[in-house]
Amino acid sequence: MISVESNGRMTNALRVVDLKQELVSSGAKPKLVLKGLSFSIPKGSLTGFIGVNGAGKTTTIKALLAFIHPQSGQIEFFGQPGLSHSSRQRLGFMPERPYFYDFLTGREFLALHWKLRGLPMNQFFESRCEEVLKQVDLERGKNLRLRQFSKGMLQRIGIAQSIIHKPEFLILDEPMSGLDPDGRFLIKNIIRNLHSSGTTLFFSSHLLQDMEELCTKLVIIDQGEIIYEGSPTELRAQRQDDYFIGAKNPASQEMKELYCSQTELQFKIDQFRKEGYEVLNVSQKKINLEEAFILLRKRREKV
Amino acid sequence: MIQRVLTISINSFKEMYRDRYFLILILAVIIFFGMSLLLGELSFEEHKRILFDLGISSIHWLNLGLCLFIGGTSLRRELERQTYMTLLSSPLGRFEFLLGKWGGILLVSLVSTCLLGGGLLLLLKSPESTRHFSVILLGIFFESAVLLSLAIFLSLILSPFVGLFVSISVFLLGHWLESLKLFADKSKNPLYVQFADVMEWVFPNLYRLNWRSTYVLESGVPANVGLMSLAHAVGWIGLLMFLSHIVFKRKNLT
Numbered sequence: 048m049i050s051v052e053s054n055g056r057m058t059n060a061l062r063v064v065d066l067k068q069e070l071v072s073s074g075a076k077p078k079l080v081l082k083g084l085s086f087s088i089p090k091g092s093l094t095g096f097i098g099v100n101g102a103g104k105t106t107t108i109k110a111l112l113a114f115i116h117p118q119s120g121q122i123e124f125f126g127q128p129g130l131s132h133s134s135r136q137r138l139g140f141m142p143e144r145p146y147f148y149d150f151l152t153g154r155e156f157l158a159l160h161w162k163l164r165g166l167p168m169n170q171f172f173e174s175r176c177e178e179v180l181k182q183v184d185l186e187r188g189k190n191l192r193l194r195q196f197s198k199g200m201l202q203r204i205g206i207a208q209s210i211i212h213k214p215e216f217l218i219l220d221e222p223m224s225g226l227d228p229d230g231r232f233l234i235k236n237i238i239r240n241l242h243s244s245g246t247t248l249f250f251s252s253h254l255l256q257d258m259e260e261l262c263t264k265l266v267i268i269d270q271g272e273i274i275y276e277g278s279p280t281e282l283r284a285q286r287q288d289d290y291f292i293g294a295k296n297p298a299s300q301e302m303k304e305l306y307c308s309q310t311e312l313q314f315k316i317d318q319f320r321k322e323g324y325e326v327l328n329v330s331q332k333k334i335n336l337e338e339a340f341i342l343l344r345k346r347r348e349k350v
Numbered sequence: 351m352i353q354r355v356l357t358i359s360i361n362s363f364k365e366m367y368r369d370r371y372f373l374i375l376i377l378a379v380i381i382f383f384g385m386s387l388l389l390g391e392l393s394f395e396e397h398k399r400i401l402f403d404l405g406i407s408s409i410h411w412l413n414l415g416l417c418l419f420i421g422g423t424s425l426r427r428e429l430e431r432q433t434y435m436t437l438l439s440s441p442l443g444r445f446e447f448l449l450g451k452w453g454g455i456l457l458v459s460l461v462s463t464c465l466l467g468g469g470l471l472l473l474l475k476s477p478e479s480t481r482h483f484s485v486i487l488l489g490i491f492f493e494s495a496v497l498l499s500l501a502i503f504l505s506l507i508l509s510p511f512v513g514l515f516v517s518i519s520v521f522l523l524g525h526w527l528e529s530l531k532l533f534a535d536k537s538k539n540p541l542y543v544q545f546a547d548v549m550e551w552v553f554p555n556l557y558r559l560n561w562r563s564t565y566v567l568e569s570g571v572p573a574n575v576g577l578m579s580l581a582h583a584v585g586w587i588g589l590l591m592f593l594s595h596i597v598f599k600r601k602n603l604t
Binding site: 109112113114115116132135136138139140141142144146147148150151155159160162163164165205208209218 | 353354357358361364365368369431432433435436437438439440441442600602603604
């Protein structure tokens with residue numbers, strides 16, 4: 048779902064070009080944690096940001112939101128450089144660790160974020176508050192202090208604050224981490240519903256199964272570098288040895304099995320036949336995102 | 351911008367109001383008032399003076415504690431607990447956030463000063479001194495505002511313990527500057543005079559806002575002296591908040 052502007056140019060909700068970030072810790076040499084990241088998030092997409100712990104996901108998100116100042120690079124929100132005031136109005140964000148003001152009630156917490164967007168506290172807020180709390184299944188948390196919330200409830204109130212103003216673009220940092228299966232199911236449904244209502248979503252996670260179910264696009268980061276940007280289907284198709292050939296030598300009864308890529312397939316079959324083998328089975332091996340991700344990282348390590 | 355700053359201020363106010371430590375502090379001051387009353391009853395002649403001295407000192411110390419301790423830890427707590435994240439991703443600028451936090455603590459200081467000051471005035475039973483008493487409270491409030499600005503600035507560049515130590519040192523120096531100047535003038539030593547002048551430029555002269563005396567309660571503060579002192583405080587608040595803004599703007603919020 049990529050939107051196209053009236054002049055025909057494809058538009059992005061976010062574009063990052065050559066983003067570099069150094070981490071300075073006392074007594075140690077500065078370490079480059081983001082090594083020239085470049086990627087884009089098309090409007091209307093549901094993009095997953097994948098990486099193992101320490102790959103640079105949260106650092107990237109912090110740089111995007113101007114919490115940290117990158118050494119170099121270019122960040123554009125909605126075609127405008129940097130995170131301007133108007134871009135912030137169109138943006139929603141939920142951090143990885145849902146530490147919010149625990150002295151506030153659910154309603155007060157949403158009111159705080161509503162007012163920060165310059166929106167008036169009127170009947171519309173009350174109805175929007177009810178609507179959002181219902182959307183995240185948290186109606187009972189309206190008048191409850193956040194310190195009485197469970198982890199799952201905090202995660203959901205975090206999502207509620209990020210969507211209270213109906214943002215066009217939503218950034219979620221690990222929205223499903225630490226949740227039980229019920230909680231994850233609920234968050235996934237919220238994400239799905241937001242996407243189908245036209246919101247652009249960018250969320251980080253290392254739960255690949257969830258990514259596979261939800262995302263239309265993936266951005267994979269490893270050791271501060273983007274190693275893949277594209278659709279989950281393309282990623283799975285990148286596997287080199289996703290065809291299985293099973294053959295048997297009728298004379299010696301010897302069995303041979305091998306995996307090969309689509310381009311090698313015909314050559315390998317011919318080779319078996321030349322060697323006197325009878326090809327018994329040729330099948331395409333379906334791999335999941337997790338396997339594709341591991342393979343991608345292994346290939347990179349070899350390089 | 352004003353709405354956003356106010357939103358943060360009211361939120362900070364709410365945080366401290368709902369914080370039990372703050373209520374304990376207020377309770378401690380009320381107990382102190384009670385003790386002042388009791389002590390005052392023991393001495394017939396000095397009853398009013400003792401009540402005033404102890405009462406006004408407790409309001410002063412409460413404000414001091416509030417501004418130095420809460421001011422020195424408030425921003426750091428936001429950064430450590432990462433509660434700033436959802437706020438600063440909204441159209442709230444870093445300076446607005448800083449100003450909001452400052453305003454919230456100051457609002458607590460203002461409300462507690464007014465409430466406790468009003469209570470003390472009732473105990474003093476001298477409605478004719480209301481105007482002068484208000485000026486004394488104004489001095490306490492502006493001194494608190496200077497120290498709060500200093501505590502916030504130091505919390506951005508130093509560790510909490512060192513920040514608190516420096517804040518208390520500046521508070522003590524600020525009250526000592528007037529004596530330093532007096533001794534320098536008496537000594538007639540140009541080097542000593544110059545040193546006193548430099549010190550007055552480098553540190554805020556908090557003694558200028560020290561109107562906590564029965565003399566002021568009876569006679570008030572001359573308008574020009576009062577206004578100059580308040581302008582001095584406003585200048586320092588402006589400078590410290592500007593420096594805080596510069597540091598906070600460049601800070602990587604990890």
